[in-house]
Amino acid sequence: MWAILSGIEGNIAAYEAVLADIKRQRVEVEELYILGDIVAANPDSEKVIKRIQNL
Secondary structure, eight states: OEEEEOOOTTOHHHHHHHHHHHHHSSSOOOEEEEOSOOOOSSTTHHHHHHHHHTO
């Protein structure tokens, strides 16, 4: 099973919520793909990048 994300746009709270939801699923996610739109013009973009680098 794959999880495909897009449109994160620097929203660390939403990204963390999606990761938490993935963990709650009954099916194991083997691959996580991020299609783009990771950063935006807000201060949380750097937090999102660091979080993605340290899954």
